[in-house]
Amino acid sequence: MAGFREIDKALFPITNIPAVVQIFKNQLEDSAEPDLALLSIIVGAIENSLTCRSNISFQISEPVEATSLPILELHVIEEMYSKFQAIIKGAVDIKNYSKPFATRELVKKVSDVIWNSLTRSYYKDRAHLQSLYSYLNGSKLDCFGVAFAVVAGCQVLGFSDVHLALSEDHAWVVFGECSNQTAEVTWHGKGNEDKRGQEIGRGVTARSWLYVNNKPVICTRHMEVAALVSAINPSLNATHDAFEVGLLQQELLWLLYDLGHLKMYPMALGNLGDLEEIAPKEGRIQCNTLFKEAIQSARTFYNNQHVYPYTYQGGYFYRHKMYKEAFESWANASDVIRLYNYSRDDEEIYKEFLEIANELIPHIMKVESSGFSANSILKKPECFANLLRFYDGICQWEEGSATPVLHIGWAKPLVNTISKFDSEVRAQVNIICADSEEEKHAKETNGNYFNNNNYEKENGTSTKKEEKEQSTSNFHPSIEALTAACSEKL
Numbered sequence: 506m507a508g509f510r511e512i513d514k515a516l517f518p519i520t521n522i523p524a525v526v527q528i529f530k531n532q533l534e535d536s537a538e539p540d541l542a543l544l545s546i547i548v549g550a551i552e553n554s555l556t557c558r559s560n561i562s563f564q565i566s567e568p569v570e571a572t573s574l575p576i577l578e579l580h581v582i583e584e585m586y587s588k589f590q591a592i593i594k595g596a597v598d599i600k601n602y603s604k605p606f607a608t609r610e611l612v613k614k615v616s617d618v619i620w621n622s623l624t625r626s627y628y629k630d631r632a633h634l635q636s637l638y639s640y641l642n643g644s645k646l647d648c649f650g651v652a653f654a655v656v657a658g659c660q661v662l663g664f665s666d667v668h669l670a671l672s673e674d675h676a677w678v679v680f681g682e683c684s685n686q687t688a689e690v691t692w693h694g695k696g697n698e699d700k701r702g703q704e705i706g707r708g709v710t711a712r713s714w715l716y717v718n719n720k721p722v723i724c725t726r727h728m729e730v731a732a733l734v735s736a737i738n739p740s741l742n743a744t745h746d747a748f749e750v751g752l753l754q755q756e757l758l759w760l761l762y763d764l765g766h767l768k769m770y771p772m773a774l775g776n777l778g779d780l781e782e783i784a785p786k787e788g789r790i791q792c793n794t795l796f797k798e799a800i801q802s803a804r805t806f807y808n809n810q811h812v813y814p815y816t817y818q819g820g821y822f823y824r825h826k827m828y829k830e831a832f833e834s835w836a837n838a839s840d841v842i843r844l845y846n847y848s849r850d851d852e853e854i855y856k857e858f859l860e861i862a863n864e865l866i867p868h869i870m871k872v873e874s875s876g877f878s879a880n881s882i883l884k885k886p887e888c889f890a891n892l893l894r895f896y897d898g899i900c901q902w903e904e905g906s907a908t909p910v911l912h913i914g915w916a917k918p919l920v921n922t923i924s925k926f927d928s929e930v931r932a933q934v935n936i937i938c939a940d941s942e943e944e945k946h947a948k949e950t951n952g953n954y955f956n957n958n959n960y961e962k963e964n965g966t967s968t969k970k971e972e973k974e975q976s977t978s979n980f981h982p983s984i985e986a987l988t989a990a991c992s993e994k995l
């Protein structure tokens with residue numbers, strides 16, 4: 506069983522970051538399960554006291570050293586911890602539910618207890634609504650927070666088979682003797698009827714990015730701790746972070762990294778990479794290594810069906826003006842999304858690709874076409890090839906989807922970008938049609954590669970494409986038309 510043990514209580518009152526790290530270390534290394542409610546309450550209390558406006562004067566008037574925190578008294582934490590236990594145990598009579606494994610009814614009941622105790626209406630996307638501190642002190646939780654609270658509630662009731670399942674923009678639970686049962690426990694997005702209690706659809710929604718083609722991160726208890734740490738939000742306001750909260754999150758993520766609990770969690774590795782880019786820690790691996798590890802994790806454990814590892818890495822390259830590398834990361838992100846059908850639940854990733862295509866790439870073009878360096882990406886065929894691959898993936902994403910992706914707003918920046926490359930550069934990109942000799946060779950070498958500036962790609966057919974006869978070339982017709990138009994101008 507989990508629990509708030511004497512060795513943890515002995516660390517109170519908590520006044521600094523090392524004491525919090527020690528409690529997490531005790532909980533994570535102990536043979537019993539780490540106590541999700543306890544750890545969420547502790548970091549939630551720290552985050553709220555350092556980021557919520559109520560005591561803004563505190564931040565300004567008393568400059569604190571790096572690792573000092575507002576004093577956390579034991580009785581405050583104990584009261585919240587007992588309150589959560591009382592709410593859950595008071596509302597769920599487990600005599601009605603056979604053990605040792607949870608049932609759909611039990612999971613739905615715990616979800617209802619959380620759901621019905623939330624404030625009637627509040628701004629769901631606000632920051633700092635992810636922890637049990639927020640639930641117990643403000644009766645407010647965001648979409649992730651509800652799912653996390655349900656898993657923490659099931660832990661209180663002794664159901665160690667109920668675990669958090671995470672996609673890149675949604676959360677649900679798995680449970681049962683073989684952990685193969687799934688259930689919605691929270692809402693998603695705006696204005697969508699919640700599907701709480703239902704199993705995760707195998708139908709058309711299963712092809713949407715939201716459910717990552719049924720390759721979600723299935724958490725262990727330790728990975729659920731990584732999720733609550735990843736969900737720590739250091740933002741004070743739109744422009745500033747409370748740096749002690751960011752420091753605490755970074756320390757806790759390194760602890761989880763060293764214990765091996767981030768190996769199968771690409772987004773947590775990406776979060777740590779972002780924090781390391783801002784404030785690199787002595788003797789730790791570089792942030793771009795973390796972004797690579799996140800990509801490797803997604804390729805190894807999730808059949809390369811996750812987009813964010815590539816956009817974490819692309820964002821890093823972009824901020825460091827490594828534009829050629831950024832194009833490759835974004836093209837790789839596009840190779841992931843092309844296999845999905847775009848659905849109305851996929852707004853978050855749509856916005857991600859829209860920003861890359863219509864803000865970041867045009868900015869790069871502007872900067873690059875002002876200078877005349879021989880080293881300009883406008884002279885590099887592989888940059889042109891990766892841009893085509895990026896746009897082509899988005900076109901293919903749209904193909905076969907009920908909802909359109911592209912609109913005229915996409916076309917102008919797209920044409921503007923492509924026309925920035927001189928014709929002799931474009932001519933060096935050799936688009937190889939499907940089923941050609943080279944294509945078979947590319948298949949044998951099993952991967953994408955640039956071969957003396959040839960752009961060869963596996964025609965990665967997927968379920969989405971099977972029903973369509975193989976097109977003459979690998980590119981979406983509109984990209985093919987565009988490149989044909991360009992080459993006519995030769």
Ligand SMILES: FC(F)(F)Cc1cc2c(N3CCN(c4nnc(C(F)(F)F)s4)CC3)ncnc2s1
Pocket residue numbers: 648649671672673674675676732735736772773775776813814815816817818820857
């Ligand atoms: F549970 C939900 F519904 F909230 C889905 C999850 C989101 C998420 C996350 N995120 C979301 C992606 N995210 C990104 N930040 N930058 C990103 C990139 F665009 F640069 F890639 S992606 C911040 C952290 N980080 C750890 N775990 C999770 S589980």
